[in-house]
Amino acid sequence: MTLSGINSLRLGPDEHGRFGIxxxxxxxxxxxxxxxxxxxxxxxxxxxxxxxxxxxxxxxHYTGRPSPLYFAERTSAHLGGAKVWLKREELNHTGSHxxxxxxxxxxxxxxxxxxxxxxxxxxxxxxxxxxxxxxxxxxxxxxxxxxxxxxxxxxxxxxxxxxxxxxxxxxxxxxxxxxxxxxxxxxxxxxxxxxxxxxxxxxxxxxxxxxxRDFQSVIGAELKDQFLQAEGKLPDAVVACVGGGSNAIGTFHAFLDEPGVALYGAEAGGHGIDVDNGHAASMTGGRPGVLHGNRTYLLQDEDGQILEGPSISAGLDYPGVGPEHAFLHDAKRVTYAPITDKEALEAFQLLARMEGIIPALESAHGLAQVMKLAPTMGKDQSVVLCLSGRGDKDVESVGKHLGMDMIS
Amino acid sequence: MSRITARFAACTAENRPALVTYVMAGDPDLETAQAILDGLPAAGADVIELGMPFSDPMADGVAIQVAGHRALKSGQTMRRTLAMVENFRKKDAETPIVLMGYYNPIYIFGVADFIAAAKAAGVDGLIVVDLPAEEDEELCIPALEAGLNFIRLATPTTDERRLPAVLRNTSGFVYYVTMTGITGAAIKSRAAVGEAVRRIKHHTDLPVAVGFGIKTAEDAQVFGRDADGLAVGTVIVNAVAETLNDGKPTERTVTAVHDVVASLAAGARRARSAA
Structure with missing residues (x-):
């Protein structure tokens, strides 16, 4: 069932630039x-x-769209549940969405x-x-x-x-x-x-x-068509990583009025959501405030001073998030979940070894969410990850984290 | 009549611009900041802007950014800032105090609670940099209803078409920003500032103060010819920074600030007599 009209979640923002509050x-x-x-x-x-x-x-002709929708066969078998698909935004010119x-x-x-x-x-x-x-x-x-x-x-x-x-x-x-x-x-x-x-x-x-969002919505629109072509239906779940949230909103927007498609945003859980100021998960661990021109969920102290949470991923350690995500969080349309640095590093390695694809650390957060989700789903179900960027930029710092050196 | 209106009227009656001085609450620590604040009227300040420190002051240059961080590091909070005003009011019932800063700390304090607490402490007006006219429902309207002045910034990008909307809910005075830029930068054209002040006064009976980039007694003398008020912040805040030793105040800190204010006040007083 597709929602439309007054029940649609795709109508924002209003003339004051608001998504809800x-x-x-x-x-x-x-x-x-x-x-x-x-x-x-x-x-x-x-x-x-x-x-x-x-x-x-x-x-x-410049970016190379449409980006492929790829069935990650070995990853799917390894996780032992839903089929895992990757929307290959990392193949775009410049290596990301x-x-x-x-x-x-x-x-x-x-x-x-x-x-x-x-x-x-x-x-x-x-x-x-x-x-x-x-x-x-x-x-x-x-x-x-x-x-x-x-x-x-x-x-x-x-x-x-x-x-x-x-x-x-x-x-x-x-x-x-x-x-x-x-x-x-x-x-x-x-x-x-x-x-x-x-x-x-x-x-x-x-x-x-x-x-x-409009410029990024091509991701979800293509994905929807490609998945229909491939499987003749809509995916059961769609996952993307969320820092400010541009790849996520671009991926989710086409599915907001499709209640059969579960949507998941992976936030930067850093050292863990329970560690005081140890994460950058603004929706799981923050509250609404005003920064950089918009009201949204922010990491902040009790006096309204903005905090800087750590993340292994430089693209996700922003203390806020796009306002439409804040709205979708409150509306409970998207489930936002924190992923720790450790989980992201495991996902990073898994994709490299299983599919021959080195993901950006940001996208690895999304994959870590897929790793939690897929085993809980049936083999006839599908989960799609927006693989928002490639990991070339991260190989040096990941190598350090994993203790790799030139000799061994 | 609000304290702000009364003070501008008094300065106009003396044929001189009001000196509007900005200090950062809690910089470099609470005790020193209170001593700086309490001594401002004697040093020559007519109106006081008290900065509410914020972690991310997007419209401020380095001097005020660093001052805010010093204050936060020393443990400054919104409650402490309001308490500073309350202490000041025990000794001075005349000098207007305007709280200046960014919206988030107010929003987190709670708008209704903040307005009530500010009123109770003896605050006269608010300048909130990131609340343009388009967001008046947030704080401006409730503050006006509670009897606080809401002072709006007008800038070189505020054209004739937009100016009425910007002035609509402004009260107390209009703060004309002399340049497109951040606090403490250099003023590009002095003539343009005078013109802009006259343009704004064509649209409103409110006094017009100019600020951003006024640094010396000579600047005060020049800009004080056209403007009803001169807002100075960066050089005052710098006087704090320059007298610190290892981040701690010295015996010179309070007097250095008051000396800068006295020099600017003297410049402001010469603005029209010298002409």
Missing amino acids: YGGRFVAETLMPLILDLEKAYRDAKADPAFADEIKHLAT KINNCLGQILLARRMGKTRIIAETGAGQHGVATATVCAKFDLPCVIFMGATDVERQWPNVLRMKMLGAEVRPVTAGAGTLKDAMNEALRDWVTNVDTTYYLIGTAAGPHPYPEMV
């Missing part, structure tokens, strides 16, 4: 006129068939006549995708990246530099994604006339959460 436009006045302009430009673009055509063309959003937004920036692009990045996947589209469209690009992340995702820093981007390490706070976003916002407020802020996740002030 979440979302909104909590930004400084300097940015407010720009955000209203952006919303208008996006509405115009959305109504323009030429814009959709251009995205479609680039998706096919991030390119879907970057292409959409760079076209919008061009329509708006902006001449300079800035972005924040955690794991560096969004930074690489942004640097890539900036190279392609010949726009100067500055990427803000936490100093800690620069160190642990060094291969992606080199890629960004080779693509012509300037990478600015941010030393404030713990030097991770949250701090990079603060610094990007400070740059934006300073260079508001020329600069387009290409936000990488489905968070921030309205219209970003809606816009990023």
